[in-house]
Amino acid sequence: MKILFLQDDFPPQSFGGAGISAYELALEMKKAGHEISVITTCRNQNEEGKTDYDGLTVFKIASNYSERWRWYLSLYNCGVVKKVEKILSELSPDVVHVHNIHTHLSYYSLKLAKRHARATVMTFRDVMAFSFAKLDTKKYLENQDVKVTWLDQIRQAGKRWNPFRNIIIRHYLKYADRKFAISYALKDALAQNGINDVEVIYNGINVSEWKASDEEVKDFKKKHQLENKKVIFFNGRLSPAKGSEQALEAVRLVRKEFSEAVLLVAGTGNMEPREGLIFTGWLDREEIKLAYTASDLVLMPSVCFDAFGRVNIEAMASKKPIIGTRFGGTPEIVEDGQTGYIVNPLYPEQIAEKTLILLKNPERAKQFGQVGYARAQKCFNLHDKAIEYQSIYLYLCSS
Template sequence: MNILLLNDRYPPRYESSVASITYGLAEQYKKLGHKVTVLTSHRKNVSKVILREEHVISLPVEYRPSLRHYKSLRQKQVSAMLEEEIKRIAPDVVHAHNLHMYLTYDALRIAATYAPKVFITMHDVMSFHYGRLATGRYLASGGEKVHTNWFDHLDEAGLQWNPLRNKMILRALGHVTRVIAVSTALKKALDAHGIPRTCVVQNGIDIASWRATEQEAADFRRAHALEGKKVVLFGGRLSRDKGSTPLLHALSVVKETVPTVRLVVIGDPGRWAGLVQEAGVGSEVTNYVQCIDWLPKEKMRAAYAACDVVTTPSLCLDTFNLMNAEAMANSKPVVGTCFGGTPEVVEDGVTGYVCNPLKEKEYANLLSRLLKDPELAHKMGRAGKQRVEELFTVERQAEKYVDLYGMQ
């Protein structure tokens, strides 16, 4: 098949979880013998013209981010470039992975003109909301009440709210063969907002590339003065929706029974400092925390290998959270959130624990249990490794997508 992948950002110029997933799929499709082209974008400080690098075509697209809820729908110049490229490529399948910034939703209409099948994978809730889904109703219901309304959208977007945005996105999705969610939790939310023809294909990772050696783990511990410590790993695009406050409050409990505990945070130190202040904790807690700035992949996998427990306490519909699978690839147990897709990845009581982080005492007890019982942690870690090898590989993900492409 001649497969065209669309994504706003693509490595190595831009890094993100969705970019890495798209890259992994492109490489896997090539291994399966398919012809692959990637259509992406770059900012004009990189180049003011279209860039062509092997199988990757990058369009120059730039505007003020505050206009995204208008500009992400359609831009005349972007549509003209898209039409010229897609017509020339003449793909059998066009598969977009998120389109809510630069390539625009109009890419779906254009794709349907020149390709017999068009798919889009939703990796977040931006097709119907204006940020992470973390409404009071959603959190109070344990993640059951996923519907949002115009007031939620206005509350999230403020002056950037576009009252026609969601209707125009739905119209664009009318050109799509299938809308794919990366978790059942996300599919439920898409369905609740009237998004048509949904199905689920869960994310996968390149397991071998995420596994670190014992030496890499030892070097990481030594470099960050973690020898002899019980390490809890937390990271990502740091925000309150990622669960920083309940995590810090839980840490204040854990340190009382596990005095060697260290919370290692991977992410922007400036943002983390603000979140610590927001959580209202002092040095009696922060003395047990170490924030390390963003790490390249080879260092990040060493961080997984060096820790004792990984935690993903999101307070939003975190659709999949790749940290769960990456931790399991390194045989580490996960204490994860009940919100979003984590319960579909982490098997509660088998590969770690699933809990409501807002129940901070319960959350703290689960972290402490694993830190104080290395045998249990190792058992759950081994079970997680087996689970990720069976269910969450990029090979399996690519095969499922190819099967979907071939369906009538």
Template sequence: MKILLLNDDYPPRGASSVGTIVEGLAKEYGERGHAVFILTSHRREENPGILRMGNVVSLPISYRASLRHYRCLRMGRVSRMIDEEIRRIQPTVVHAHNIHQYLTYDALRIARKHTDRIVITLHDVFSFSFARLSTAKYLSSLGEDAHMTWKDHVQSVGWEWNPLRNTRIRGAFRKNVRWVTVVSNALGRAAAQNGIENATLIYNGIDPAPWQCGEAAVNAFRAKHGLEGRRVLLFGGRLSVDKGAVELLHALECIRREIPSVLLLVMGDTERWQGLVEHAQVPQNLAAHWRCTGWLERPDVLCANYASDIAVIPSLCLDTFNMMNVEAMAARKPVVGTIFGGTPEVVVHGETGFVCDPRDIDTFAGYLKTLLQDDALRERMGEAGRQRAQEYFTLEKQAKEFLRLYQE
């Protein structure tokens, strides 16, 4: 087959987790003998022309961020470029991933002109929500009620709300897409509650073979970040209040009273992290118990997983899958994660880690203390996590399921 993958960003220019997933799928498809092409984007300020790098085509697309919820539907210039590229490639299958910022949902209409085998994978909530889904009723229902009203949308983005956006997106799916897939059952249920029904579940995966880190590299990472002799909790991503950063800091404050060697290792933007620390209003001396590395390159992310004792995913939003769950499990690390979103589908409570409502600080901190104080339990859960990751969440399994779908 000739497979065209669409995503707003793609390595090495793009650093999103979805871009990395798409890159992995492209590699898997290619190894199975399929012709694979990537259509992505870059900012016009970087380069005003179309960039061609082997099988990757990057389109120059920029606009004011406040117009996102209008521009995501269609931009005439972008649509013309996409039409020309799809006509040139003549794919058997077009598989869209994140197109809700630059490539636009109109790419689906254009693709339908050239093939009827069109897939879109929802990696997040932005096909039906204007921001991360963390409404009061979602949290109070413990993640069961994800339905959103126009008032929820206005509250999340204010005057940037586009009242026609969601209807247009559902129409684009209904008219042009053969298969909508989701990365977790939690996302599938939320999508259905907001008018996107009958989605197929295909979990994300990683390639476990390169997800190994030598002892020398781990020791060097530990030395660089001052981790020797510390019990390390790993936290990272796009740092924000709805990722549970405040609750994690309060849990850390509880833990350090009993485990003075505890250290929270934060992978993410240092300025954002400092803002969250100030927002949490924790004691100033708690700073001795966290390190913020800034954004890390993939090899260092790997080392961070191996250099840590536990991964922490305390999201207070519909965190649809969170690749950190699987990455930590592949590195034999137990996970203490949230009940909100897809984490409970990845992390088996009591077997590969624990899941809880992070707002319950005592329970949250208690699970972390239990693992930090019990080496045997930590090792047992870490090994169970590695086995689960290899059985259910590999890139090979994900690619096979998509290829089977393409051929239906």
């Protein structure tokens, strides 16, 4: 089959969780013998055009606008959708699989996909189909109330609020033949905000690719001064929504008992240097694998609705225990007391308590990692997820 993916940000332009998940699914589909193309976006005009990335045909469309227009251009981005339609017309794909399009490719692309392809599939990867920003409202964090009211929207968007945005999005979603969420938590949140008939297919991972040699890990530890340290890994930017403040406070509490404990952050930061905090700088995908393997445990302390948390399955594939957030999809992935612990990240002392349990009981941490690895193979196997989607593509194209 000729399959076209639509995803706002895609490697190597971006290595965010949604882009990586779409990219790995595309590669798995290619292994199955399908002809895979991708439409994505870039910020600079000189990067626009057709290219090849890991055997995938990638079409980059330039889109760069002021944030103030996002709530309008996310619905219909005129210059972009014209180029999307031109590519669709030339490719005539059997299936268009739409992922994140809420920033640049815009929801109007669903209508174009329906016009030019035999089947259109939509995968929701976050809350942006109904929320104007990350879902971190007080009522959500206190009561896990995912219903976004008009008042919530106004608070999120301020003067940029578009009262018709969600209505228009729901209209364009009618052009999708099947709709999927990456967790049951996201499916429920979508339903509570008027987006129904959504099924669930989890993100997948190829666990066999998450092995690192002892020598490589040793070199990584030496490079980042991690020898003889208890390494707590935080994979991502230190941002408030990802629970950075709580993570830092938790590690401060842990260091009262384990002075050798450090928080390893994969990325850069604008924070003042402090004891117990190590920034790696930007890491490529192979170095990320080394960071996981070099760690004793992994933190996933998001203080917002995080639909899935790719960090969770990457940690499991690396045989590492996870201390994960109670918010969003993480409790579906991390089995509390089996592959890690679920905490309320608003309370750093909870994170610190569970961290200390794992640091004091390395055998338990190892067991959690082993159980997590087996769970990743069984429940989040990338090959299995590709087969699920493939069967849906075939059914839609034949009916």
